[in-house]
Amino acid sequence: MTFSSTVFLFLFFPAVLAGYFVLPQKCRRLRNLFLLVCSLGFYFYGEPRGILIMLASIAGNYLIALALERWPARRLWLAVSLLLNLGLLCTFKYLGFFAQNLVRLGLPVMVPDIVMPIGISFFTFQGMSYVFDVYQGTVRAQRNPLLVALYISLFPQLVAGPIVRYETIELELTSRRETLDDASNGMRRFLFGLGKKLLLANPMGIIATEVFAMDAAVTPAPVLWIGAVAYTFQIFFDFCGYSDMAIGIGHIFGFHFLENFNYPYISQSITEFWRRWHISLSGWFRDYVYIPLGGNRRGKARQLLNILIVWALTGLWHGAAWNFVLWGLYFAAILIAEKLFLGRLLQKLWRPLRHLYSLLLIVIGWVLFNAGSLTQVVQYTSGMFTNWAFTAAEGKQALYLLLEYRFEFIACVLLSIPVVPWLSRKLEGRPWLEPARMLPALGVFALSLLSLVSTTFNPFIYFRF
Amino acid sequence: MKKNWQILFLSIVCAVLFAVPVLSVFGPRQHVSLYENRTLASLEPLNVQTVFDGSFFASMESALSDHIVGRDNWLRAHVRWQADVLRKPVVNDIVLGDGVLVPYRTPVYTQPDYTDKGVEMAGRLAGIRDLCESLGGQFVYVGIPEQSSAMRGHYPDYLYSGALVTDEVRRSMAQGLAAQGIEFVDMVPILDAAGVEQVYFCGDHHYNLRGAYATYRAIMEHLSGLGYDLPVLLEDEMEYVALPNPVYGSRSRQLYNAVDVHDQVEIYTAEELPFERWDNGEPVESTVFTLPENDEAPAAYTVYMGGDQAETRIDTHRPELPKLLVFGDSFSNAVETFLYRSFGEMRSLDLRYYTEKTLSEYIREYRPDVVLCIRDDLNYLSTEGNGDFE
Structure with a gap:
């Protein structure tokens, strides 16, 4: 079930809202139990068979965290946790990929036909972060298994993030307050997220799907650029929209998840981009992989190696395919270059050129990410720079795409830069600010519903991770 | 506050x-x-x-x-929002153009070559032709340009009309048919000369009744050239009658009729010719027009012959006239409303739905004097449906 589906919007969401707020605020346990049942139902709807895997992950992490506090062999329990979580990930996400590669090497290996449970990358990472935090003493192990289950399976962030740290909502699990302010802001955030998904990401996805399906070797460069830029917007508004919806729903129920995006496309370097993009994942890898590997404390060479490892893993986390590994290593190479010399050079550049540098590398990065094969990566990226010899008739598709999606492109550009926060600051304190914030949200809601009922193109990119 | x-x-x-x-x-x-x-x-x-x-x-x-x-209202409102407010040139994969609705096509950047496919399809048709001739009959292939192919000039300059592919399909098919010596009635120049705006629907992928009549006359002239002396329904012996009903064309339906196009479904009246009709072996009303229930009910291309039927048989009880077999896609429906008047018996097959016998078996059993294959240029080379003779 996606947030931008009719079943979620018109059955699940109203039912959860009604059931939750009918229960008295004092009955926190009952409200939590209701949320847990709904969250499990949410997952069961999308992945009836996968729910046992998630429940096993929850039970395992709950017991390991308790064991970590109770028994002295802490490293052993940490190893057991790694074995459990990485074992689940490897089995359900990577086993087929590994087997395929062994077959390519000529080894007589059976390629298993395993269906990856939705959101496994997210819930295993949340489970691991909980155990790691208990291991590091940042948080205490939770005695109540239902609260651990609620933390891991909470439906707003269950299948596509953001990856919520246990410490972020530890207190709110037991003693949150649902307020009118939170509900109103949360609903508004949810509606804008829905709009980002349905009104911007989906149209951009139509362009990207069409252009990426063309033979990049002969497609005019302007068309390839429009396709690449469209995918750049699609993935941002798709994922950012989902995060907005998740954070918004969290607010309604009194949870305050941390932000997952901070206008990543205004970055002036790739280092900055990764501080602004999928913040919860970058933070996870920083705190649970990069720093434990030694971070920057063991000399330059080790630091660079650590960056390489983290980014290869980041690539693999996004998908069990070589183009994702290549994508991770691509960013690792740029980050290493920025650490070594490029960062200093960039500082001397004119600011618009720094933006241009970042955007160019980001767009190419998304081409690597979206390409179906290494051949397409090569053809598409080289075509973007070399396919400039074309007739006017061949080039007119670019004109059509710009004309057809002109409003969406303009909206994508405007919402990729912090125009809304700037406006909010400017208008702070005006008596009509509240209705001025509500009306656009209602307008976006109406247009989103029109789009939802009328269109069938509605994929969530981050659901496949 | x-x-x-x-x-x-x-x-x-x-x-x-x-x-x-x-x-x-x-x-x-x-x-x-x-x-x-x-x-x-x-x-x-x-x-x-x-x-x-x-x-x-x-x-x-x-x-x-x-x-x-209110689903229909949501759908129509969404089309209106995109067409009237955002002024998108393409909505729901339909190019709004200048009052003529044509499908959006993804551009092709390399010159296609379908010579081999044309040779293969013509070879398969030659097999049917040889069978007909061995039974004393005549085989004629009738090629109709599909609406978007005929009205390619209505695409805006910045949109690909599909002409690159369609022209190659037409060329390779004509070349293949010529190489096999198959009789070919190419309706492209004839319908062009008639004025495509007059003979095609604006919001449907078919020709209208006038286009079907032009096709009927072209077929009859061709058969006359082959030595057939058949009665022909002349234009001054008939009268077109426009139905007042709203038209649900295949393309305007894709826009939930939220965009205005000027289409009318027409039928014709002419001197009565008694006949009996069977659809899929069952006797049905003796008519070639299936009219809507009332003036408000939607009318569509399915008015002609009642839409696609697996098998239709019309007997005009004139054994002195030749027997006709027509097979092909829905373009054959409208022209059949004229063709039956020129033959003693007319049978039509739509091989997308007819599964009882193979086309060869059917021809051997029925032994028609004339066999017409009527296909549109988007489907010339398709080996499925009416391109699958076995």
């Missing part, structure tokens, strides 16, 4: 979230979508298997989407 606004805002959103499902479940039910020409989705039966294989939940999504309250 702020609190009041917040309550109002949440009330409006919640009212929509709660009212839509309630009205959808308890409101009036539609089972068929006229615009989409399909049965609306329904829920899978609820049992352990459908729950665990996910089919029940999947059906929930499509059933709720299909039965959402």
Whole structure:
């Protein structure tokens, strides 16, 4: 079930809202139990068979965290946790990929036909972060298994993030307050997220799907650029929209998840981009992989190696395919270059050129990410720079795409830069600010519903991770 | 004040979230979508298997989407929003153009070469031709340009019309037919000369009745050239009658009739010719026009011959006239409303639906004097449906 589906919007969401707020605020346990049942139902709807895997992950992490506090062999329990979580990930996400590669090497290996449970990358990472935090003493192990289950399976962030740290909502699990302010802001955030998904990401996805399906070797460069830029917007508004919806729903129920995006496309370097993009994942890898590997404390060479490892893993986390590994290593190479010399050079550049540098590398990065094969990566990226010899008739598709999606492109550009926060600051304190914030949200809601009922193109990119 | 606004805002959103499902479940039910020409989705039966294989939940999504309250209005409003407010040149994959609706086509950047496919298809048709001739009959292939192919000039300059591919399909097919010596009535120049705006629907992918009549006359002239002396319905012996009904064309339906196009479904009246008709072996009303129930009911291309039928047989009880077999896609329907008047018996097959015998078996059994294959240029090379003779 996606947030931008009719079943979620018109059955699940109203039912959860009604059931939750009918229960008295004092009955926190009952409200939590209701949320847990709904969250499990949410997952069961999308992945009836996968729910046992998630429940096993929850039970395992709950017991390991308790064991970590109770028994002295802490490293052993940490190893057991790694074995459990990485074992689940490897089995359900990577086993087929590994087997395929062994077959390519000529080894007589059976390629298993395993269906990856939705959101496994997210819930295993949340489970691991909980155990790691208990291991590091940042948080205490939770005695109540239902609260651990609620933390891991909470439906707003269950299948596509953001990856919520246990410490972020530890207190709110037991003693949150649902307020009118939170509900109103949360609903508004949810509606804008829905709009980002349905009104911007989906149209951009139509362009990207069409252009990426063309033979990049002969497609005019302007068309390839429009396709690449469209995918750049699609993935941002798709994922950012989902995060907005998740954070918004969290607010309604009194949870305050941390932000997952901070206008990543205004970055002036790739280092900055990764501080602004999928913040919860970058933070996870920083705190649970990069720093434990030694971070920057063991000399330059080790630091660079650590960056390489983290980014290869980041690539693999996004998908069990070589183009994702290549994508991770691509960013690792740029980050290493920025650490070594490029960062200093960039500082001397004119600011618009720094933006241009970042955007160019980001767009190419998304081409690597979206390409179906290494051949397409090569053809598409080289075509973007070399396919400039074309007739006017061949080039007119670019004109059509710009004309057809002109409003969406303009909206994508405007919402990729912090125009809304700037406006909010400017208008702070005006008596009509509240209705001025509500009306656009209602307008976006109406247009989103029109789009939802009328269109069938509605994929969530981050659901496949 | 702020609190009041917040309550109002949440009330409006919640009212929509709660009212839509309630009205959808308890409101009036539609089972068929006229615009989409399909049965609306329904829920899978609820049992352990459908729950665990996910089919029940999947059906929930499509059933709720299909039965959402006021669905047709939502769909039409969305088209209007895109066409009238955002002024998009293409809506729901339909190019709005200049009052003529044509499909959006993804551009092709390399010159295609379908020579081999043309040779292969013509070879297969030659097999049918040889069979007809061995039984004393005549085979004629009739090629009709599909609406978007004929009206390619109505695409805006910045959109690809599909001409690169269609021209190559036409060329390779004509070359293949010529190499095999198959009689070919190419309607491209004839319908062009008639003025495509006059002989095609603006919001449907077929020609209109006037285009069908032009095709009928071209076929009859060709058969006359081959030595057949057949009665021909002349234009001054008939009168076109426009139906007052709203037209549901295949392309305008894709826009839920929210964009105005100037189409009318026509029938004709002429001197009465008694005949009997059977569809799929069952006797049916002796008419070639299936009229809407009343003046408000939608009319579509299916008025002609009652739409696609697997097998139709019309006997005009004139054994002195030759027997005709027509096979092909829906373009054959409108022209059949004229063709039956020139033959003693006319049978038509739509091989997409007819599965009882192979085309060869049918021809051997029926032993027609004339066999017409009527196909549109988008499907010349397709080996499925009416391109699959075995």
